[in-house]
Amino acid sequence: MSNNLCGGAQMPFRPGRVDAIEAGKTTGVPAPETDLEETLLFFERAGFDKVDAIGLTACGHTMGSVHHGGFPEAVDESFVTPNNTNGGSNFDATRGVFDPNVLGEYLNGTGTKGGPLVNSYNDTMNSDKRLYESDKNSTMRTLFAQGAGFLATCADLMGRAINTVPIGVQLSEPITVMPVKPVNVTYDFSEDGKLILSGKIRFLTPAGSSSPRSLTLRVSDDESELEPEAETGSSVSGRSGDAYGTTTYFPFSLSGPAIQNATSFSVQAPEVPEQTFRIDSQAFVVPSLTVLSGTALNATIALCTRFRSCEDLTVHIAAPLTQHGTLAPKINGMDVVVSKAIEEKRVCTLCRGQVILKDVPSGLVTVEALLHGKVVDTLLVNGGQAGW
Numbered sequence: 282m283s284n285n286l287c288g289g290a291q292m293p294f295r296p297g298r299v300d301a302i303e304a305g306k307t308t309g310v311p312a313p314e315t316d317l318e319e320t321l322l323f324f325e326r327a328g329f330d331k332v333d334a335i336g337l338t339a340c341g342h343t344m345g346s347v348h349h350g351g352f353p354e355a356v357d358e359s360f361v362t363p364n365n366t367n368g369g370s371n372f373d374a375t376r377g378v379f380d381p382n383v384l385g386e387y388l389n390g391t392g393t394k395g396g397p398l399v400n401s402y403n404d405t406m407n408s409d410k411r412l413y414e415s416d417k418n419s420t421m422r423t424l425f426a427q428g429a430g431f432l433a434t435c436a437d438l439m440g441r442a443i444n445t446v447p448i449g450v451q452l453s454e455p456i457t458v459m460p461v462k463p464v465n466v467t468y469d470f471s472e473d474g475k476l477i478l479s480g481k482i483r484f485l486t487p488a489g490s491s492s493p494r495s496l497t498l499r500v501s502d503d504e505s506e507l508e509p510e511a512e513t514g515s516s517v518s519g520r521s522g523d524a525y526g527t528t529t530y531f532p533f534s535l536s537g538p539a540i541q542n543a544t545s546f547s548v549q550a551p552e553v554p555e556q557t558f559r560i561d562s563q564a565f566v567v568p569s570l571t572v573l574s575g576t577a578l579n580a581t582i583a584l585c586t587r588f589r590s591c592e593d594l595t596v597h598i599a600a601p602l603t604q605h606g607t608l609a610p611k612i613n614g615m616d617v618v619v620s621k622a623i624e625e626k627r628v629c630t631l632c633r634g635q636v637i638l639k640d641v642p643s644g645l646v647t648v649e650a651l652l653h654g655k656v657v658d659t660l661l662v663n664g665g666q667a668g669w
């Protein structure tokens with residue numbers, strides 16, 4: 282998250298990690314006073330050789346500061362000022378930006394000259410200096426020669442660190458961005474009980490290109506031209522250079538014979554190949570009857586085949602909750618027990634249930650309906666709320 286928000290290179294995200302809920306048996310990171318030999322041993326234990334160790338440390342130390350508050354032996358009291366009460370001494374002149382500056386400043390003696398762990402008044406604490414000099418600055422020079430390519434080296438090194446997981450944890454392939462993505466495209470019932478198909482198509486335009494003025498949506502033999510919403514979003518996924526890509530939303534609501542038994546719909550935009558997505562009019566989470574109010578989530582799933590009962594259905598929810606000390610939410614997963622409602626809609630049985638979440642969610646809640654273990658529909662509740 283920090284890498285992305287501060288302008289680092291894209292880092293592929295591989296899902297499947299498990300949260301660590303306590304510290305590991307071995308101490309994880311070296312301290313500034315740790316000698317070179319032991320420092321390299323820490324890195325080696327994590328699968329990083331000397332060149333990697335220098336690179337990874339330079340990558341980390343393009344951001345942030347060493348604070349007198351925590352490390353008085355490295356940063357003296359003179360750094361404590363009314364505007365810097367913790368006495369932070371920055372690693373490079375651009376503390377909040379993921380850039381190669383730390384390399385040039387260290388090699389050329391400009392800016393902060395490599396920062397507090399190179400120039401500390403107490404040489405014992407100069408761990409960056411010891412590490413960078415351990416091969417006569419050869420790795421630092423190679424990294425500097427990469428220019429902005431240093432960011433990709435960092436994404437690779439940090440990716441290796443992040444993707445080192447305990448035995449038994451299997452990471453999946455990286456999640457890649459979908460340039461065309463249906464958001465909550467699902468069936469619903471209108472107020473007068475008619476079946477409607479509605480939702481939005483989210484379209485990602487890379488930085489530098491303009492978003493399409495319309496999209497073509499095809500359901501069965503019917504074609505509709507979709508108009509964009511005025512409000513757009515910005516996405517790091519479409520980033521090039523310093524600029525973010527634009528996300529444009531194309532909302533729609535259809536009714537009538539074409540949507541009745543559709544099993545798919547397709548979307549076409551200029552210069553993007555037509556893409557087809559699956560839908561299911563026989564089993565779906567009903568958006569207008571699935572509501573989050575405070576911590577109470579009421580979910581309704583419609584089953585429109587005669588051979589299905591609410592007992593065939595499993596409903597999972599996943600709600601992001603704020604956790605102390607990190608920007609990353611804790612995902613609270615739960616099952617909703619559903620039972621047949623007295624009310625029916627058209628030919629559909631309605632299965633209803635409620636769960637009380639541990640806290641008010643900090644973002645979108647996912648409601649997933651499964652028939653005999655197979656996902657048939659997913660709805661994001663509170664879809665208007667961006668991010669998490």
Ligand code: HEM
Pocket residue numbers: 311312313314320337338340341342344345346347348349351352408409412439
């Ligand atoms: C030889 C190995 C390393 C040593 C001895 C070391 C030591 C330190 C120390 C003492 C601080 C100051 C903390 C504070 O005052 O708040 C710091 C900050 C930091 N380190 Fe390292 N570090 C090492 C390697 C790394 C690596 C491999 C990364 C990540 C890839 C990293 C990322 C950071 C970041 C982002 C900060 C800034 C924190 C802030 O501003 O609050 N460090 N490091």
